[in-house]
Amino acid sequence: MFTRETRELLFTFVLFVLLMVGVWLAQRYLNAYLVRIFNTACIYVIAAVAYNLVNGITGQFSLGPNGFMAIGGYTVALLMLPVVQKQEVYFLQPLIWPFNSFSFPPALFIFALLLGGLLAAGGAILIGFPTLRLRGDYLAIATFGFGEIIIVLANNLIPLTNGALGIKGIPEYTNLWWTVNWAFWTVFLVKNLVNSSFGRALKAIREDEVAAEAMGINLFRHKLLAFALSAFFAGVAGGLFVTLISTISPTLFTFSMTFNLLIIIVLGGLGSITGSTITAVLFAFLQELLREVEAPHVIGSWTFPGIPGMRMVVFSAILVILMIFYRRGLFGRQELSWQHVSRILWWGKRAHGGQS
Amino acid sequence: MKENTTILRVENLHVFYGGIHALKGISLEVQAGKIVALIGANGAGKSTALRTISGLVRPREGMVRFLDQDITGEASHRVVELGVVMVPEGRKIFPNLTVMENLFLGGYTRRDLEGIKKDLEWIFTLFPRLQERTWQKGGTLSGGEQQMLAVARALMSRPRLLMMDEPSLGLAPLLVREIFHIIEALNQQGVTILLIEQNAKAALEVAHYGYVLETGKIALQGEGKQLLSDERVRKAYLGED
Ligand SMILES: Nc1ncnc2c1ncn2[C@@H]1O[C@H](COP(=O)(O)OP(=O)(O)OP(=O)(O)O)[C@@H](O)[C@H]1O
Ligand SMILES: [Mg+2]
Numbered sequence: 080m081f082t083r084e085t086r087e088l089l090f091t092f093v094l095f096v097l098l099m100v101g102v103w104l105a106q107r108y109l110n111a112y113l114v115r116i117f118n119t120a121c122i123y124v125i126a127a128v129a130y131n132l133v134n135g136i137t138g139q140f141s142l143g144p145n146g147f148m149a150i151g152g153y154t155v156a157l158l159m160l161p162v163v164q165k166q167e168v169y170f171l172q173p174l175i176w177p178f179n180s181f182s183f184p185p186a187l188f189i190f191a192l193l194l195g196g197l198l199a200a201g202g203a204i205l206i207g208f209p210t211l212r213l214r215g216d217y218l219a220i221a222t223f224g225f226g227e228i229i230i231v232l233a234n235n236l237i238p239l240t241n242g243a244l245g246i247k248g249i250p251e252y253t254n255l256w257w258t259v260n261w262a263f264w265t266v267f268l269v270k271n272l273v274n275s276s277f278g279r280a281l282k283a284i285r286e287d288e289v290a291a292e293a294m295g296i297n298l299f300r301h302k303l304l305a306f307a308l309s310a311f312f313a314g315v316a317g318g319l320f321v322t323l324i325s326t327i328s329p330t331l332f333t334f335s336m337t338f339n340l341l342i343i344i345v346l347g348g349l350g351s352i353t354g355s356t357i358t359a360v361l362f363a364f365l366q367e368l369l370r371e372v373e374a375p376h377v378i379g380s381w382t383f384p385g386i387p388g389m390r391m392v393v394f395s396a397i398l399v400i401l402m403i404f405y406r407r408g409l410f411g412r413q414e415l416s417w418q419h420v421s422r423i424l425w426w427g428k429r430a431h432g433g434q435s
Numbered sequence: 436m437k438e439n440t441t442i443l444r445v446e447n448l449h450v451f452y453g454g455i456h457a458l459k460g461i462s463l464e465v466q467a468g469k470i471v472a473l474i475g476a477n478g479a480g481k482s483t484a485l486r487t488i489s490g491l492v493r494p495r496e497g498m499v500r501f502l503d504q505d506i507t508g509e510a511s512h513r514v515v516e517l518g519v520v521m522v523p524e525g526r527k528i529f530p531n532l533t534v535m536e537n538l539f540l541g542g543y544t545r546r547d548l549e550g551i552k553k554d555l556e557w558i559f560t561l562f563p564r565l566q567e568r569t570w571q572k573g574g575t576l577s578g579g580e581q582q583m584l585a586v587a588r589a590l591m592s593r594p595r596l597l598m599m600d601e602p603s604l605g606l607a608p609l610l611v612r613e614i615f616h617i618i619e620a621l622n623q624q625g626v627t628i629l630l631i632e633q634n635a636k637a638a639l640e641v642a643h644y645g646y647v648l649e650t651g652k653i654a655l656q657g658e659g660k661q662l663l664s665d666e667r668v669r670k671a672y673l674g675e676d
Pocket of ligand 1: 452453455457475476477478479480481482483484524633
């Protein structure tokens with residue numbers, strides 16, 4: 080009836096419509112706390128799937144996403160913060176020109192996000208250019224250093240970033256429409272990219288660089304493109320995040336953000352987009368649950384003090400346990416495709432038919 | 436292409452790995468439509484020669500010409516685009532990708548979808564075993580099947596010069612025969628081949644011309660049959676006294 084491609088496109092479209100209906104319902108009936116967790120979950124999905132493109136699909140070891148998210152976050156904050164608000168926030172040292180004299184109207188929010196992503200991609204090209212030509216773990220070291228430098232800059236470029244005080248009162252433009260859409264389109268784009276001939280080349284690079292080169296694949300160009308694209312989405316995720324929580328400061332995008340994302344993509348299975356997506360959502364919820372562990376509790380006449388930092392301990396323990404018993408993550412390199420789904424539906428129908 | 440046109444010309448190639456002088460001024464030629472064999476003991480520098488022609492290693496001195504172009508030190512993806520393609524030592528197929536994905540990667544530099552489809556059919560007539568296993572992961576193929584996949588993958592790029600680094604390595608005698616049959620069949624269909632082999636006898640039997648490499652230098656050269664009957668070759672590489 081349909082070719083496989085059109086059928087899959089149809090499935091994707093149906094999923095999109097369902098998601099949008101879900102968002103509409105959530106906006107109306109879900110409490111603000113849960114909505115916020117879903118927003119965070121979507122942002123993690125964007126950042127994790129993008130990160131997986133480099134670390135899982137292309138097999139390069141980057142530790143950079145926190146730096147790229149910070150670039151996107153500060154860009155969007157500077158562009159979207161109203162001018163009046165800027166004068167209040169920058170009381171130590173005034174904000175430099177031109178940022179002190181303009182801000183984007185709400186309608187241009189999408190462009191602020193895109194700019195944040197582009198600047199982050201620019202940062203990626205800057206570090207990728209000298210390091211991606213080299214073999215080995217230079218990328219890990221360079222990206223780690225890059226993230227640290229961004230934080231140092233955020234702390235010290237006070238006329239631009241307001242230093243350690245950070246920027247407060249960023250308009251909360253991010254809502255479920257934005258986050259769900261970005262998450263959906265990020266997954267859609269990365270999935271299609273991975274299944275294209277370009278994506279096949281990325282996987283070939285992961286498998287064996289020398290063989291990939293012998294196939295005529297330009298290693299440097301492919302790695303750089305994947306890295307820049309990944310940074311773009313990390314930048315967008317950073318921008319969405321600061322307009323969700325309405326504040327940014329140097330402590331928001333420290334290395335622990337990268338560590339979180341690393342946990343997500345390793346647990347989901349390096350190279351599996353499905354895995355990254357699902358574990359990103361689980362992670363956002365688990366993080367909230369574990370917040371409870373850190374808070375003080377009163378049981379009868381006993382008061383248990385909270386244990387700060389417990390979350391990290393629990394996550395690290397989970398990571399260790401999973402790496403021992405489930406080394407390839409929950410999904411390995413498998414993907415849930417529409418073929419699987421339709422097979423399941425088909426079997427379901429058949430089973431049903433048998434019963435009646 | 437005309438008979439006896441030289442398509443590959445290597446002149447006075449010197450290659451170093453750090454302080455190791457791996458190739459000490461080798462020169463060789465490959466003519467269109469021929470099979471040329473490069474034989475030699477372990478560590479003689481055979482793979483180094485191929486890697487240098489492919490652009491994976493840069494020579495310190497000397498020149499590589501393909502058709503009318505100087506490709507000395509050219510990036511390897513450029514060399515592949517020109518039609519010089521290697522089946523690397525140790526097969527190096529992509530173990531976690533399917534047979535089909537491996538084959539598509541072989542044709543990565545091509546844009547003509549129709550031609551790619553035609554070549555896939557051609558390759559499946561050459562290697563029917565691969566056709567039965569298109570969805571299998573490369574790493575789960577047997578050693579012999581992996582070697583066939585490596586050759587098939589290289590063919591997907593429609594090479595003008597196919598360079599094979601020890602295609603018979605680690606294969607059972609029956610499969611070695613099959614691989615050499617395929618090499619001859621390919622050549623009869625017009626593919627020019629530069630063949631590296633430890634299995635000197637089998638290689639020289641199919642080769643039109645041969646070079647013997649000894650510790651980085653060409654020690655002997657001549658027509659395949661002629662080298663086969665050469666006393667030094669018989670002693671050193673065919674294990675006869
Ligand atoms: N990457 C490298 N670094 C240092 N030395 C190398 C490197 N690659 C090869 N060599 C050395 O260069 C010499 C030639 O190696 P090459 O791999 O070309 O030999 P070969 O003729 O292909 O041998 P074999 O038949 O065992 O494959 C050897 O002495 C080897 O140790
Ligand atoms: Mg060798």
